[in-house]
Amino acid sequence: MIKLNVAEIKRRLVGKKTFAYDLAPDELEITSADMDVVGTVRAEGCISNAGDVLLLEAELSAQVRRTCGRCLKEFTAVTKADVLEKFYPASAENIEKDAFVYDSDVVDITEPLRESLLLAEPIQALCKEDCKGLCPVCGADLNSGDCGCDRFSVDPRLAALKQFIKN
Numbered sequence: 001m002i003k004l005n006v007a008e009i010k011r012r013l014v015g016k017k018t019f020a021y022d023l024a025p026d027e028l029e030i031t032s033a034d035m036d037v038v039g040t041v042r043a044e045g046c047i048s049n050a051g052d053v054l055l056l057e058a059e060l061s062a063q064v065r066r067t068c069g070r071c072l073k074e075f076t077a078v079t080k081a082d083v084l085e086k087f088y089p090a091s092a093e094n095i096e097k098d099a100f101v102y103d104s105d106v107v108d109i110t111e112p113l114r115e116s117l118l119l120a121e122p123i124q125a126l127c128k129e130d131c132k133g134l135c136p137v138c139g140a141d142l143n144s145g146d147c148g149c150d151r152f153s154v155d156p157r158l159a160a161l162k163q164f165i166k167n
Helices: 007-011 110-120 156-166
Strands: 003-005 016-023 037-049 054-067 074-089 100-102 106-108
Touching: 007 016, 007 037, 037 074, 054 110, 074 110, 100 106
Parallel strands: 074 100
Antiparallel strands: 003 106, 016 037, 037 054, 054 074
C-alpha cells in the first residue's frame, strides 16, 4: 500500500506534495496473472490541494512481458499510464459510490495507480507494427519468411464462381 501524508498540504490553499517511487508489482497488488511486470514500476507525480478535494496527478511506467497476438512470440515492452484522480474527504456528501475518499491526513493512492496501469495495457499486443503472424495452413512464422503454402485457396462452396472470373 502506498500512503501519503497530506496534513501539510491540507493546511495551505495551494499546497502540493511530489513523490517518486520504484514499486514492486506486489506493492500495487499486481499479480503475474494480471500483468507480467519485469522489474519495478516507476511512479512519479504529485498530490495537491484543490479546495474541497485533493488532486492526484502521476505518471507510471513499467517493463511488461507480453505475447504477440499474431506470431505468439514473447517480447518485452514499456507500458505507460497517466493518472488524474480526485480524492474526496470521507465526510463529503453527494459523491459517487466509486469515488476515491480519504480519512484524516492519510491518502492511500494504491488503487488509482493500480487501475491506471492495468487499463493502459493493450488488449492485443503486437511485437512490431508489421508483424505478419503465423501461416494458417502450416503454422510457420511468416516473419521469418514465406513458407510456400497455398493460403489463397477458395472455399469449395464458392469454387463454381471462380470459373466466372477465368472466363
